Amino acid sequence: xxxxxxxxxxxxxxxxxxxxxxxxxxxxxxxxxxxxxxxxxxxxxxxxxxxxxxxxxxxxxxxxxxxxxxxxxxxxxxxxxxxxxxxxxxxxxxxxxxxxxxxxxxxxxxxxxxxxxxxxxxxxxxxxxxxxxxxxxxxxxxxxxxxxxxxxxxxxxxxxxxxxxxxxxxxxxxxxxxxxxxxxxxxxxxxxxxxxxxxxxxxxxxxxxxxxxxxxxxxxxxxxxxxxxxxxxxxxxxxxxxxxxxxxxxxxxxxxxxxxxxxxxxxxxxxxxxxxxxxxxxxxxxxxxxxxxxxxxxxxxxxxxxxxxxxxxxxxxxxxxxxxxxxxxxxxxxxxxxxxxxxxxxxxxxxxxxxxxxxxxxxxxxxxxxxxxxxxxxxxxxxxxxxxxxxxxxxxxxxxxxxxxxxxxxxxxxxxxxxxxxxxxxxxxxxxxxxxxxxxxxxxxxxxxxxxxxxxxxxxxxxxxxxxxxxxxxxxxxxxxxxxxxxxxxx
Numbered sequence: 001x002x003x004x005x006x007x008x009x010x011x012x013x014x015x016x017x018x019x020x021x022x023x024x025x026x027x028x029x030x031x032x033x034x035x036x037x038x039x040x041x042x043x044x045x046x047x048x049x050x051x052x053x054x055x056x057x058x059x060x061x062x063x064x065x066x067x068x069x070x071x072x073x074x075x076x077x078x079x080x081x082x083x084x085x086x087x088x089x090x091x092x093x094x095x096x097x098x099x100x101x102x103x104x105x106x107x108x109x110x111x112x113x114x115x116x117x118x119x120x121x122x123x124x125x126x127x128x129x130x131x132x133x134x135x136x137x138x139x140x141x142x143x144x145x146x147x148x149x150x151x152x153x154x155x156x157x158x159x160x161x162x163x164x165x166x167x168x169x170x171x172x173x174x175x176x177x178x179x180x181x182x183x184x185x186x187x188x189x190x191x192x193x194x195x196x197x198x199x200x201x202x203x204x205x206x207x208x209x210x211x212x213x214x215x216x217x218x219x220x221x222x223x224x225x226x227x228x229x230x231x232x233x234x235x236x237x238x239x240x241x242x243x244x245x246x247x248x249x250x251x252x253x254x255x256x257x258x259x260x261x262x263x264x265x266x267x268x269x270x271x272x273x274x275x276x277x278x279x280x281x282x283x284x285x286x287x288x289x290x291x292x293x294x295x296x297x298x299x300x301x302x303x304x305x306x307x308x309x310x311x312x313x314x315x316x317x318x319x320x321x322x323x324x325x326x327x328x329x330x331x332x333x334x335x336x337x338x339x340x341x342x343x344x345x346x347x348x349x350x351x352x353x354x355x356x357x358x359x360x361x362x363x364x365x366x367x368x369x370x371x372x373x374x375x376x377x378x379x380x381x382x383x384x385x386x387x388x389x390x391x392x393x394x395x396x397x398x399x400x401x402x403x404x405x406x407x408x409x410x411x412x413x414x415x416x417x418x419x420x421x422x423x424x425x426x427x428x429x430x431x432x433x434x435x436x437x438x439x440x441x442x443x444x445x446x447x448x449x450x451x452x453x454x455x456x457x458x459x460x461x462x463x464x465x466x467x468x469x470x471x472x473x474x475x476x477x478x479x480x481x482x483x484x485x486x487x488x489x490x491x
Contacts, residue, residue: 025307026262027136029178030221035309035351042114042353044090044099045304045317045324047341049394049401050369051076051087053101054324054340055117058308058315058349061326061336065363067117069103069110072342072369072396073449076105084108084122089173090304090346091133091141093156096353100132100141109143111159114353117362121159125152130188130215131173131346135198136180144171146188153201165201167194175217175226177241184241186214186228193217193228195245205245210235211440216259220269220286227260227271227286229253234441236260236273238290249290254278255407255443258303259346262286263329265311270329272314274302277407277443279390281305281316283332294332298325300374300390301405304347317344320392320405322372341369342394343403371395373453377404377468377483380424384486391468391485393453400453402433404446406470409482411442414473419455419466420481427469427481435473456485 024030035041043056051070056063070076070083085105092099098120099112109132111121128147134156135142141154142165150164151171170189176182176198186193191212195205213232219225219241225248226241234257238249255277263270270293271284281302283294301320307313307329316325317340324344326336353359372394376387388408394401409415416435421428434448455466469481 024221024264025309025311026218026221027133027176027178028221029223030264032221034311037308037310037313038352040352040354041309041350042359043306043315043324043347043349045340045344046087046090046101046346047343047369048086048088048345049342049396049403051084051103052341052369053087053099053112054344054366055363056315056324056338058313058326061338063338063340063366064360066341066366066369067112067119067362068364069101069119070106073401074396074399084110088345089129089131090348091131092348092350093134094136094138096350099348099350100134102129102132102143104128104130109141109154109159114350115355115357115359117359123154123159123161125161126150130171133174133176135183136176136178142174142183144174144185146170146172151183151185151196163201165196165203167196167203168192168206170212172214173217175219177219178221178223182241184217184219184226186217188213188215193226193239205243207239207245207247210237210250213439218260218262218271220262221264222269225286227262229257229260229273231257232439232441234275234277234443236271238286248288251284251290253282254280255441256301256405256445259305261305261307261314263307263311263314265329267330272305272307272327272329274298274305274316276301276303276319276405277441281314281327296327296332296334298327298334299323299337300392303345306347306349308349309351315347315349317347319343319345320374320390320403322370322374322392322394339366339370341366342372342401343392368395368397375456375468376486377470378486379408379482380484382486387486389470389483393456395453399449399451402448402450402452405443406436406438406446406483407441407443409438409442409444409470410472411438411440413438415444415482416471416473416478417446417448418469418471418478420469420484421466423467423485430469430471430478431466
């Protein structure tokens with residue numbers, strides 16, 4: 001019996017030693033050693049409404065504070081405003097010591113020292129940039145200028161633009177193959193992804209997208225595949241990272257498909273995708289025929305996501321949830337939620353971002369940026385437990401910014417978000433808030449400003465109380481509500 005036990009233990013040790021090692025997390029190559037979670041690591045989210053960067057310690061799962069890059073509305077609407085506006089995209093340097101933050105509304109890239117949380121430089125580029133990523137050798141920063149038709153190439157030492165690479169209208173994001181040979185630029189307005197030779201800065205191929213709106217793209221650490229999301233049609237496409245750059249798979253993932261990222265751990269290599277319309281992360285194999293292996297509930301409107309240095313965790317920004325969710329990638333379940341700034345978009349995880357000290361310099365408390373209210377909407381008579389639409393009302397002081405992640409409507413159709421006098425028939429007089437058109441998957445992200453929280457709160461005066469509804473529009477004439485507010489406002 002004793003010998004059998006020794007033999008079993010020995011076999012287990014040999015199996016462990018001979019099992020294939022899985023290492024290397026994005027954006028690095030598979031050959032890069034894994035890095036275990038440490039208090040020196042940092043997670044960052046770009047908070048579009050509060051114009052902040054939320055900074056987290058992943059070892060303790062604590063929000064450490066925010067880097068405030070700008071003010072909220074209406075202060076940022078002044079013609080003399082000098083702060084950043086619509087803090088949105090993020091990338092980081094290969095040495096893990098510089099965070100690059102794109103602000104869409106102020107056309108800027110802020111370079112932040114991860115040790116001190118201090119802005120080192122701000123570079124202004126063309127109209128409505130979206131994302132910025134360092135080349136794998138760290139010499140350049142490629143900024144996709146989505147409001148125009150080029151990638152702005154910045155020198156990573158001087159932060160000055162050195163060249164422009166012309167691509168199709170509306171470049172959304174650049175990601176690089178880990179070996180640095182190619183950069184892949186998907187588009188938000190033109191249904192094609194450009195393949196660019198990094199050394200020559202020349203477009204060498206294009207890959208057809210199934211639809212125009214690609215907000216996010218990822219490369220597998222093994223250098224074999226490129227994955228990109230299509231937010232307008234709720235799809236993800238996968239193509240070969242080598243010529244002829246052929247499409248491998250087209251997946252129907254769900255309305256408001258946001259970001260994709262790659263995880264490598266002891267179980268293999270997987271693609272994790274945020275599906276905003278379903279409030280989940282879906283996990284697929286990265287085989288030539290990708291298979292769905294897990295669906296993980298996250299909270300309201302998951303957006304950006306990034307794995308830690310050894311692939312045992314992935315961190316997810318909740319745009320409408322005003323939190324960050326931590327997922328255990330071995331068990332594929334959420335294990336923590338942490339407060340964040342308002343309307344988080346991109347998220348990055350940087351190992352060893354703070355080599356020395358506590359890394360708390362120049363951080364501010366979350367403060368009023370953490371004041372939000374949440375509600376849900378759905379068809380009359382439906383359950384609030386399975387809503388079609390989630391709504392967040394971000395408190396900006398004297399006014400609120402409402403953001404609704406709308407799903408479940410007719411594709412490519414006109415609707416109106418409005419306030420009704422009553423929550424059921426007869427709904428009474430409607431007060432329009434925002435007109436919008438759904439995308440091909442019957443979804444939309446709808447935003448509007450105003451003192452909305454005051455009138456939709458559950459404890460509001462009976463005479464002033466109003467209820468959110470969505471009504472179809474035909475020739476600008478509203479019909480009967482197809483979605484209504486299903487629960488009272490809570491802050």
